[in-house]
Amino acid sequence: MKNDEGSLGKNYKNGSIIFEENSIGKEMYIILSGNIKVIKEKGDVETVIATLGEGDFFGEMSLFDNYPRSATVKAEGNVSLLEINQKNFLKKISKDPSLAFRMLEKMSHRIRKTDDKILNYIVEIKNLAEDSQGFV
Amino acid sequence: MPMNNSKENSSIALNDGDKIAVLGGGPSGSFFSIFALKLAKQIGKDIDLTIYEHKSFSNEGPSSCNMCAGVISESLVQLLAIEGICLKSPIVQRAIDSYRFQTISGDVLLHSLNEQRGIATVYRGGGPVSKITSEADENPESEKISFDDFLLDYAEKEGAKIENIRVDDVKLNNEKPQIFSNKSILSDADLVVGACGINTKTAKMFEELGIGYTQPSVIKAFQSEKHIGREKVSTQFGNTIHIFLINQPDVKFAAITPKGSYVTVSMLGKDITKQTVIDFLNYPVVKNKFPDSWNITDTFCRCVPKINVGASRHPFADRIVMIGDASSARLYKDGIGSAYLTAKAAANTAILHGVSCSDFYKNYYPACKKINGDNLFGNLMFAFTDTVNKTPVIREALLNILRNEQKRPELGYRCSTILWDMFTGNELYTDIFLRALHPKLLLRILVNIIGTAFIRLKTIWRY
Numbered sequence: 313m314k315n316d317e318g319s320l321g322k323n324y325k326n327g328s329i330i331f332e333e334n335s336i337g338k339e340m341y342i343i344l345s346g347n348i349k350v351i352k353e354k355g356d357v358e359t360v361i362a363t364l365g366e367g368d369f370f371g372e373m374s375l376f377d378n379y380p381r382s383a384t385v386k387a388e389g390n391v392s393l394l395e396i397n398q399k400n401f402l403k404k405i406s407k408d409p410s411l412a413f414r415m416l417e418k419m420s421h422r423i424r425k426t427d428d429k430i431l432n433y434i435v436e437i438k439n440l441a442e443d444s445q446g447f448v
Numbered sequence: 449m450p451m452n453n454s455k456e457n458s459s460i461a462l463n464d465g466d467k468i469a470v471l472g473g474g475p476s477g478s479f480f481s482i483f484a485l486k487l488a489k490q491i492g493k494d495i496d497l498t499i500y501e502h503k504s505f506s507n508e509g510p511s512s513c514n515m516c517a518g519v520i521s522e523s524l525v526q527l528l529a530i531e532g533i534c535l536k537s538p539i540v541q542r543a544i545d546s547y548r549f550q551t552i553s554g555d556v557l558l559h560s561l562n563e564q565r566g567i568a569t570v571y572r573g574g575g576p577v578s579k580i581t582s583e584a585d586e587n588p589e590s591e592k593i594s595f596d597d598f599l600l601d602y603a604e605k606e607g608a609k610i611e612n613i614r615v616d617d618v619k620l621n622n623e624k625p626q627i628f629s630n631k632s633i634l635s636d637a638d639l640v641v642g643a644c645g646i647n648t649k650t651a652k653m654f655e656e657l658g659i660g661y662t663q664p665s666v667i668k669a670f671q672s673e674k675h676i677g678r679e680k681v682s683t684q685f686g687n688t689i690h691i692f693l694i695n696q697p698d699v700k701f702a703a704i705t706p707k708g709s710y711v712t713v714s715m716l717g718k719d720i721t722k723q724t725v726i727d728f729l730n731y732p733v734v735k736n737k738f739p740d741s742w743n744i745t746d747t748f749c750r751c752v753p754k755i756n757v758g759a760s761r762h763p764f765a766d767r768i769v770m771i772g773d774a775s776s777a778r779l780y781k782d783g784i785g786s787a788y789l790t791a792k793a794a795a796n797t798a799i800l801h802g803v804s805c806s807d808f809y810k811n812y813y814p815a816c817k818k819i820n821g822d823n824l825f826g827n828l829m830f831a832f833t834d835t836v837n838k839t840p841v842i843r844e845a846l847l848n849i850l851r852n853e854q855k856r857p858e859l860g861y862r863c864s865t866i867l868w869d870m871f872t873g874n875e876l877y878t879d880i881f882l883r884a885l886h887p888k889l890l891l892r893i894l895v896n897i898i899g900t901a902f903i904r905l906k907t908i909w910r911y
Contacts, residue, residue, distance in 0.1 A: 318537030322564045342529040
């Protein structure tokens with residue numbers, strides 16, 4: 313970062329864990345600079361399910377449903393994040409509901425992307441199943 | 449309801465291809481344009497929006513600057529980030545995490561409870577005049593440092609056209625406004641947005657239009673930029689804004705805001721002159737903040753902006769709406785936050801409801817009334833601060849409470865958050881006022897006042 317004194321929010325170094333899957337959190341984060349990786353763990357296998365960059369937000373799900381974090385988030389390179397706590401966030405939304413438009417838009421994009429991914433996997437599995445039947 | 453509303457209660461909707469003329473490219477004009485264009489896109493409406501701004505914000509000095517202290521509150525930084533407008537260096541000159549309150553009885557340092565650098569200090573224009581060469585080299589021309597320029601670019605990316613023209617007249621022709629420059633018609637408009645600030649020729653134009661608009665009442669503030677070097681700003685001021693409540697005659701309060709290699713000295717009060725600033729800088733508690741080797745130079749970048757302390761009257765009519773400082777602004781604080789609130793309310797009204805007087809009255813005016821009503825509580829809070837500041841026993845008692853809260857978090861931060869929210873512009877004055885009336889806090893203040901008075905009496909008795 314060229315000018316650190318002008319860097320808002322909190323700074324994280326490459327590889328730092330911002331939060332872990334199943335931890336309790338009452339904050340959402342907006343990426344001011346840098347990238348983060350969203351990671352899901354199953355057994356010993358770590359899978360990067362998304363990489364987010366400047367202007368993206370994460371951690372918002374726990375703010376709405378009060379459930380533990382659904383994934384682990386790690387800094388990829390140096391990252392600056394603006395943290396917004398649940399109370400402040402809900403206060404802002406209740407004063408100006410139109411603030412939720414952009415979040416809903418981004419969340420809709422994510423659901424569409426996930427739908428596409430699921431569809432691709434289903435098609436792939438079907439093709440594999442058909443191929444294996446043909447082989448038998 | 450404002451006059452010149454021919455068809456009361458009727459709505460005038462904007463249609464595809466309709467023209468919006470935004471007079472002024474400061475934060476309120478840019479915010480309006482960003483929100484109106486985004487919303488129009490979302491609902492599939494095609495509007496033709498032009499911002500008319502004769503200034504270039506990239507030049508140095510007051511002529512290119514919209515003259516304010518350049519502090520963006522924590523709350524606004526967060527709101528903008530949620531909207532997708534992320535502020536970062538070099539637009540952010542310094543990220544702030546604390547405020548130091550200096551009185552003649554001592555000082556107290558308050559940190560942000562969010563434990564992050566959440567407040568931004570910015571230059572509105574291209575920076576102070578006579579900016580030294582070494583600093584100019586740090587920010588090459590390609591890197592803009594003006595906050596106003598940054599927002600204007602953002603509005604342009606959203607689809608606004610920017611015209612570097614001074615609009616010098618607005619007329620109503622068959623109920624539709626027309627805008628003029630150098631006596632020639634520039635354009636008809638389906639909506640004219642007055643984002644021109646206060647006490648400008650443009651604002652005067654709207655007063656003469658016969659719609660009943662009157663500008664808000666104002667007082668003068670004094671801003672000046674002092675160069676002390678980036679390293680010294682870091683060591684002497686750090687990421688802290690210093691507020692001075694030192695009972696200097698005619699001064700309500702003064703603040704020193706660190707930015708890059710400069711600090712901005714802001715003073716609010718009656719008839720503040722260059723000499724008042726020099727006297728302020730010579731106060732021992734102020735002088736101590738500056739490096740020993742630093743001397744007050746004879747020439748420094750300074751300006752005397754007017755800030756509104758009242759509400760405008762009739763800030764809208766059919767196809768006309770005034771926003772930002774030209775409409776309503778929060779008392780003494782968070783001018784950019786007020787620009788955001790009024791601009792967003794006006795943009796939502798214009799795109800979702802309509803542009804008639806009745807549309808603005810129903811959907812835009814409540815946002816202005818909320819700010820104006822809140823300022824009544826702001827006046828009470830600042831009157832209380834004046835009283836505290838002028839009464840040594842109460843001043844010392846409150847300093848004790850604040851210091852205890854900082855040392856012992858288990859006491860809670862009731863008093864600290866009140867002072868923090870009041871001077872950072874983070875919360876509505878109404879909320880702060882109600883929190884100040886909490887019985888536990890009042891009791892703690894009373895106990896501390898009695899304790900401080902007792903210690904003072906004991907000292908007098910001894911001598």
